[in-house]
Amino acid sequence: MGLSDLFHQLRSTLPWNSLMDRMMKELHSRGETADDIAECLKKTPVHPRIAAAIKAARAFGCDLRILSDANQFFIEKILEYHDLLGCFSKIYTNPTFVDEEGRLRIFPYHGSTLSPHGCSLCPSNLCKGQVLNNIQASAPESERQNFIYLGDGSGDYCPTLKLGDKDYVMPRKNYPLWNCIFSDRAFVKAEVREWSNGEELEGILLHLINRISSERSIL
16 A cells, blocks of 8 residues: 555564554555555455365364454454455454544554563563463363464464464464474474465365364264
8 A cells, every 4th residue: 555665664663563553544644544444455365275274174163263463454354355254253363443533543452562461472462372371261171172273473482382282283384483383392292283385274274173073083
């Protein structure tokens, strides 16, 4: 939407979440509306095999959730356009709303510019590890849960460390999460299954789902 130069100029001076809110302010000052932003988000591609994997996992009965340092508006609009929003039971991300002036605002998930979660691995606005801890704690004690965590960013390393030996992590090969995991593999208890493209993601994810299902049927 014409802000690439300003974005790169400010990238090193602001945290990601604050930078995105600043970009929304600039777009508003140029007369761009939330509807214009939503229309632009339709151009965001989703690999067809990843979309198919999401739908297949949901049809299989998996509880799919999104844990993202993007924001509510962006995620929901992209998923709506690709007919995927209904596949996810919950989205944990930075909240948004359109204010009385029509400007899209983006706020921190933890509600503070400080570091309320006390995690040195995560940005101040969102500790994915803390959110994953809460998800794990909310699971019924009578049901054995298996988590499959997919990610690629450095912010996905903290929640990866919260996974147990019955869980799986699927890092995108040669991306920051993959680099963090393999810099010292001993810190990660979960089984690691790397992927490089949509076809590999789909194949590995559905294989793991079938594997978990088969193991549970034996118990």
